[in-house]
Amino acid sequence: MLLPHKLVSAAYHELVGRARGSVACTTFLFVAPDVDSLAAAKLLSSLLKTDDVPHQTVPVGSWSQLHHEASQLAAAAGTSVRSLVLVGFGASADLHALLGPDACDLPPECMVHVIDAHRPIALANLFTREAERDADGNEVVYDPWKKEREAFEELEVHPEDSDDSDEESDREDDDDDEDDSDAGRRKRRRTDSPKPLSRDQRRAYRAQLAKYEARGSSFGQSVVWTMYLLAEALGRTDVDAVWLAILGLTYQLTNSQVDLSTYEIHQTILATEVARLSTTPDSLQIGNVSTAVSTSTSTSERDRSIRPSEELRFCLFRHWNLYDAMFHSGYLGVKMKLWTMEGRKKLSGLLAKMGLSLSESSETYAHMSSDLKESLFPMLSEQRASYGLWDLSYPSFVRKSGWRVDLSAQDYVDALEALLEAATGVRLDFASITTIDARQWAEGIKSWVHKAGMLGEGDKENRRPPTDANGAGGGDEMTEVEKRQKYEQDENEARRRNFWYAWDALDPEDTTLLRHALPLSMALHRAVIAQGSYILDKKAITFFRSYRLAVVKDGPDLPVFQHPATLLRLAHWLVDAIRSMLENQAAGSGAGGGGGASRNLPFVLAALGETSDKFLVVGVVPADEYGDVRRNRFGIAFEEAALQSRAKAQQRYFDASVVEVRRDDFDKFLKHLSMH
Incomplete structure (x- = not known):
């Protein structure tokens, strides 16, 4: 069922009504592990608690995990499952095939709700009988998909290719005498069989559907924005709800989704x-916008207010020193080519022109003088033209946390992403982070684990208890297949724990865990920038006919890039750097990364998983200008390349532009990918 915004509240009331009259939990939230989905689930959970609706939240990170969790839910809860809400995924997949009676044993009365920003929407989810009516039973007309609807429904009625049989019937009809022909026509009129499609009709309908799918993937409005509109319709908006909406929007901008x-x-x-x-x-x-370095202070320890702010595109600068915040800024990094010695000299020159000494730029924000904080934004504004830093700032928000240092929306997103991607399960290098920051992260996590229990969330409200993993504890006696299976189980368990770390870090009254995650985010930023700089410095980018390729095969941070979000972050950074170099080439201001290619080609980035014996591969389509976004067609290209090359590949994640390819099949997969 596809609902316009004005009917979302009606669907919510129906969900609440379906939960009434049962002592068992009947409502389950399956949530994707990203900041937008996390914030949306937080807001939806708050609404359900207000309505006294018992519910459980289950983190789900892949299609196989969705099938596993849904099957377990059906086996454990049975007919008590009345509502299943997919938050942050599901729109782009055929849910009937994934959750229908042939896939798992969810009861037929279970209603599945999807709140997702992924586009395009799978036509099977739009054009079924159930999708044609709204919550009140009224007909819903989908004008944007009128042609796709006709093509989908006609091909559903005629699933088999009957072109040859049609032609054969036509020849037989010509040979029949007039009486037999009349009798045949009368017989056909008495049947309810639909008229067969001609070959041209079938081709036209298939072409229409192929055109829809070939547009590539994109993103609609954030998931938490939809939940905020629901809260507004219910009259339950507050500063906590609007802050969650702000985080979802900031996440989309940071990850090039809008x-x-x-x-x-x-x-x-x-x-x-x-x-x-x-x-x-x-x-x-409304017009009262402060600068990112405003020194206004709270008058109360309980102050949790939000204010608009013109934010600098620096990395966690309120919590880092100014030099590192600028050096690890994705925007400054690609604009000033900070992976080169020349770029680092430019950064030092910029700081010198601003009148900042090395010691001052190495001080943490908390220890900078108030005068320096106040003058920082004007000084940067004076220099932006000299360095071409036209997009150095952007409109955003900050939130007070009593008398502690303010947290911007970007600070929140960075910390939450770090928790989701690397809180447990991987080892990050903290050697370059200050001892105090590294200790803060370690002690913060230890204290939280002690408080929440070794499993992180076993005794928490509205949370699914962890499932037992199958298999032994490992060792030399395990086969390679068993080792890979255990690796996947451990990976899923670590990412489940990370989800609950991030969930608790969203507590509006206590930002302690979120602040403890800031050093982790710094370490993650260092890993991404270091790897990207290495690739550019070594000119480790290969040119194919239709795309650029970089492969990460070794290094101390190799396991970090086995998370799709981290690998995509690196890919976006490299794409921005390549675009900047091409712009410099076009302006005659220097050479780029080698190879002589002048087109801003799509970019493929792969990272080897040594334990899984697979390459994690992501595809990114670059925009022509900073801040623009283009549709991503790698989902279809990956699928076709895998089929044509017969490579063992799997699109197991919710982002179609992410695929896993067996190491032995990687080269032939790339060869066929270059043909698209």
């Missing part, structure tokens, strides 16, 4: 909401 113009439109709407819901003087005026 362009800058779309972000700014929604940011303006959220600024209006902040002014409407806030009670502090700084936030009541």
Whole structure:
């Protein structure tokens, strides 16, 4: 069922009504492990608690995990499962095939709700009988998909290719005498069989569906934005809800899911909401925007207010020193080519022009003088033209946390992403982080684990208890297949724990865990920048006919890049760097990364998983300008390359532009991919 926004509240009331009259938990939230989905699930869970609806939240990171969790749910809860909500995934897959009676044993009365930003939407989810009516039973007309609807329904009625049989019937009809022909026509009129499609009709319908799928993947409005609209329709918006919506929007901008113009439109709407819901003087005026380095302080330890802010594109600069915050900025890194000695000299020159000594730029933000904080933004604004840093700042928000240092929306997103990607399960190098910061992360996690229990969430409210893993504890006696299976089990368990770390870090009243995650985020940023700089410095990018390729096969941080989100982050950084170099080449200001290719080709990045014996592969389509976003067609290209090469490949994650390929099949997979 595809619902317009005005009917989402009706669907919610139906979900609440279906939960009534049962002592058992009937509502289950399956949540994707990303910041947008996490924030949406937090908000939806809050709404359900207000309505006294018992529910369980289950982190789900892949299609196979979805099948596993749904099957376990059906076996454990049986007919008590009345509502299943997929948060952050599901729109782009045929859910009837994944969750239908042939796939798992969910009861027929179970209603599946999907809240997802992935596009395109699978046509099978749109054009079934159930999808044609809204929550009140009224007909819903889908004008945007009128042609696709006709093509889908006609091919559903005629699933088999009957072109040859049609032609044969036509020849037989010509040979029949008039009486037999009349009798045949009368017989056909008495049947209910649909008229067979001609070859041209079938081709036209298939072409229409292929055109729809070939547009590539993109993202609609954030999932938590949809939940915020639901809260608004229910009259339950507050500063905590609008902050979650802000985080979802910031996450989309950071991960190139929406362009800058779309972000700014929604940011303006959220600024209006902040002014409407806030009670502090700084936030009541819509136009009252502070700079990123404003030194305004809270008057109360309980202050959790939000204010609009013009944010610098620096990395965690309120919690790092200025030099590292600038050096690890994705924007500054690609604009100033900080992976080169020349680029690092430019950065030192910029700081010198601002009148900052090396010792001052190495001080943490908390220890910088108030005068320096206040003058930082004006000094940077004076220099942006000299270095071409036109997009050095962007409109965003910060949130107070009592008397502690403010946290920006980007700080939140960075910390939450670090928890989701690397809180457990991988080892990061903290050697370059200050001893205090590294100790803060280690002690923070230890204290939280002690408080929450060794499993992280076993005794927490509304959470699915962990399932037992099959198999032995490992050792030399295990076969390679058993080792890979155990590796996948350990990986899933680590990512499940990471989800609950991030869930608890979203506590609006206590930012301790979130702040403990900031050093982890710094280490993750260092790993990404170091790997990207190495690839560019060594000119380790290969050119194929239709794309560029870089492969990460070794290094101390290799396991870090086995997470799709981390690998995509590196890919986006490299794409931005390549675009910047091409712009410099076009302007005659220097050579780029070698190879002489002048086109901004799609980019493929692969990282070897030594334990899994697979390459994790991601595909990114670069935009022509910074802040723009293009549709990603790698999902179809990966699928076709795997089929044509007969490579053992699997698109197991919710992002179609991510695929796993067996090491032995990697080369032939790439060869066929270059043909697309």
